[in-house]
Amino acid sequence: MLIDGFLDELWSTSGLSDNTLSAYRSDLRYLTLFLASHQTPLAKALKADVRAYLEWRQQAGFAKSSSARVLSALKRFYGYLLAKSLINHDPCAELKSVKVGQRLPETLSEHDVERLLAEPDTEDTLECRDQAMLELLYATGLRVTELVRLTMDQISLRQGVVRVVGKGGKERLVPMGEVAMAALARYLSHARTLLLGASQSDIVFPSSRGQMMTRQTFWHRIKLYARRANVHPELSPHTLRHAFATHLLNHGADLRVVQLLLGHSSLSTTQIYTHVAKLRLAQLHQAHHPRG
Template identity: 65%
Template sequence: MWAIKGLSDNTLSAYRTDLTHLARYLASIGLWLENASQAALLDFIDWRTQQGIAKTSSARQLSSIRRYYRYLVAHQTINEDPSALLDTPKLGKHLPSTLTEQEVERLLAEPQCDDAIECRDAAMLELLYATGLRVSELVSLTLSMLSLRQGLVRVTGKGNKDRLVPLGEMAHQAIERYLQQARAELLKGQSSEVLFPSRRGQMMTRQTFWHRIKHYALRANISSELSPHTLRHAFATHLLNHGADLRVVQLLLGHSSLSTTQIYTHVAQLRLAKLHSEHHPRG
């Protein structure tokens, strides 16, 4: 799957975990992955549901199982796919958590560039909001993926697909300031291609940057619910609020399907309805 589908390490790790759970369950009832029946798979899914697994996790788990058994059938390890008739749990539309434009302004204003770490963070936050990158895409950027002259960043997203995203003036300025004032101090003489290195001069983890976001949100007195993708959601929602075309937002986010991007239209419509009710004289 890694070689053919180009799936990310995180996706592969999730699939591996799902199949490990299934293998252990089957072993407890005297079965193996290769001789599991449809009834055994249903019992496993029911057992996981009773453990309190979320519907989204259950759906991904079922996807893991189906991929695995389709692979076994394709390679003639088994004759019939026991997962073929299993129903995917119905998922409601989950509206992503986001920030208002005022909250984003407060968040972006928090890092102070008299400190090398905060100067780096300021550039990262500005870039995240300007481009809608996933946090995993942000921390894995290298110098060669950035073109300040053209005002573009080349991003390698899911499925190893590249896309070009414009930086915007504020992000451009923040990155230029960081490169001139802070990056060399962070590297302390080391050589690195990583655009935003950690204190040790290495690629930062997603978890580390997530903690940095929470740190600045706390300083900015932002009480809204945050997630690692909060600024990505804000980027998409605010673009749509200001009249951007949905397909343009899809390309910028790197979504393979427009249906994935459409969730943001619901967020934008809810926000517009709220603004109308608050500010229109007959709202």
């Protein structure tokens, strides 16, 4: 199948994450269904067909950021087919990328983070695990996918660092901080053994069934503690990663250091957090200064 061949090559050559590959697969399947409704095979699509699909997405109310990713996937897919001589022309060759405005990430105040991290009950096995995960997430700025996939050989309590394998297979060393190290040590000393039971696994944070946790499951756990702690801002799987970066900048961290800690390949990706930090400082000034 054309889509499978394309994704297999992407997986082996580009280092894209599983989530991105899954999104590309979904994008191409939706295009296939759209074209089928017009009796057009995927490999026979013309520029007008692709444009009609993008216009349909716009009319259906899909976000511009989603449509930008779709067009990127289609350009790669048809470029692949052309390179393999499976088509004679690229229907996306003259289509311009969708312009997406800069969207500031949702973040939490330091007070909100403190309440969220204090919510799990460390006497409970699952909540002891969750607190260690939350503390580590906020202390290191890991992506949730990186967190749930951590293995025992990637953490060192003695050195106080975690070795992260990020996007594209790139490795980085990130310090954990004393609070996260204490939470992790407490969890490893007892709760992890109870979660694993008779199972054998090198996953640091197994699920209640002793297997690797999904990012969706951990997101639901975060939202559970947010409700209990009465933390109101809308949360996403990356909320604590955003808070990590923003709070570092608020306290004077160098932008390039934050870039390295987050594992961004480009400084421009990290620069969005300077806008978040400035916005937060302006809000604090307005709320608390007598002439704000």
